[in-house]
Amino acid sequence: xxxxxxxxxxxxxxxxxxxxxxxxxxxxxxxxxxxxxxxxxxxxxxxxxxxxxxxxxxxxxxxxxxxxxxxxxxxxxxxxxxxxxxxxxxxxxxxxxxxxxxxxxxxxxxxxxxxxxxxxxxxxxxxxxxxxxxxxxxxxxxxxxxxxxxxxxxxxxxxxxxxxxxxxxxxxxxxxxxxxxxxxxxxxxxxxxxxxxxxx
Numbered sequence: 001x002x003x004x005x006x007x008x009x010x011x012x013x014x015x016x017x018x019x020x021x022x023x024x025x026x027x028x029x030x031x032x033x034x035x036x037x038x039x040x041x042x043x044x045x046x047x048x049x050x051x052x053x054x055x056x057x058x059x060x061x062x063x064x065x066x067x068x069x070x071x072x073x074x075x076x077x078x079x080x081x082x083x084x085x086x087x088x089x090x091x092x093x094x095x096x097x098x099x100x101x102x103x104x105x106x107x108x109x110x111x112x113x114x115x116x117x118x119x120x121x122x123x124x125x126x127x128x129x130x131x132x133x134x135x136x137x138x139x140x141x142x143x144x145x146x147x148x149x150x151x152x153x154x155x156x157x158x159x160x161x162x163x164x165x166x167x168x169x170x171x172x173x174x175x176x177x178x179x180x181x182x183x184x185x186x187x188x189x190x191x192x193x194x195x196x197x198x199x200x
Contacts, residue, residue, distance in 0.1 A: 004062070004074060007035035013042045013070065018156035020046045021053050024075065025086075028059060031077045036062065039073040045115055045157065046071055048133035052160040058083035089162040093149060095178040099185035110149045111142070113161045114180070118153065120190040122180060132157045135164060147172035154179040 010027050012020040020041045027037055039050060047064060050073050054061035062074040101108060102124070110127040112119050119129045130138050132152070142148065148170070150158040155177040162175045 005036060006038045006074070007031065009038045009040065011040055012046070013040055015041065016043050017045050017049055017152070018154055021049050021156065024050060024053065025057075028075070028077055033077055033079050035077050037075045037077070039075065041071050041073065042069055044071070045132060046073065048131075048135070049157060049160065050075065052132075052164065053086075056084065056160070056163060057086050087163075089159050089166070089173075089175045091162070091173065092175045092177045095176065095182055095184065098149065098176055099183075102185060108149050109146060110151060110176075111161070113150055113152050113157050118180075122187050122189050124151065124180075124183065125186055125188045127151065132161055135161055139165070139168060142170070144169045144171065147174070149174045149176055151176040152179050154181050 008027060008031060010023060012023055015023075020039060020043065024037065024039050027039075031037060039046070041050075051061050053059075054075055059078045060076040062076055064074070065072045098108075110124050112123055112127040112129050113132040113135065114129075115131050116129060119127075119131075123129075130141070142165070148165070150161045150165075150173060152158040152161075155175060156179075158175050158179065159177075162173045165173045
């Protein structure tokens with residue numbers, strides 16, 4: 001039985017996107033080549049976020065273990081010759097421009113890559129929900145020749161999604177860089193029915 005040696009553990013429990021990625025990036029900068037970082041997170045979105053980040057930067061995503069709702073990610077710091085400069089997706093749109101296009105009646109296909117609960121509580125009208133973690137298996141639902149505007153909470157998950165789609169032949173993808181955090185246009189949301197356990 002092989003034991004994985006962890007050189008550092010990073011606690012990111014109860015932190016939402018983009019904080020686990022931001023803290024992982026900072027921790028990696030302080031580690032030596034070949035060392036292994038364990039990132040503990042409770043946000044399910046961290047799975048796709050950290051895997052995509054590792055792929056983009058050249059660090060090795062070794063694997064994942066889930067225990068009692070905690071996602072334990074293992075990432076090895078690669079040699080400088082293996083790493084890549086992290087790049088932001090070049091094609092972007094800010095919220096004001098996006099809001100104006102929608103107000104003017106321009107037909108846009110918006111893909112919301114947040115988690116279903118985030119989408120249910122607040123979304124741009126007409127946006128389609130494809131969480132970042134589901135994008136790989138649902139990519140066939142999208143047309144590579146069509147233009148898509150991708151949105152998330154802060155522009156980070158949608159940036160990862162844009163990179164992924166572009167790498168898979170999509171030529172018209174745009175990142176809504178400010179995300180729903182700063183969205184001031186129209187919204188829609190689902191009716192949320194809360195069930196009191198004491199009523200049963």
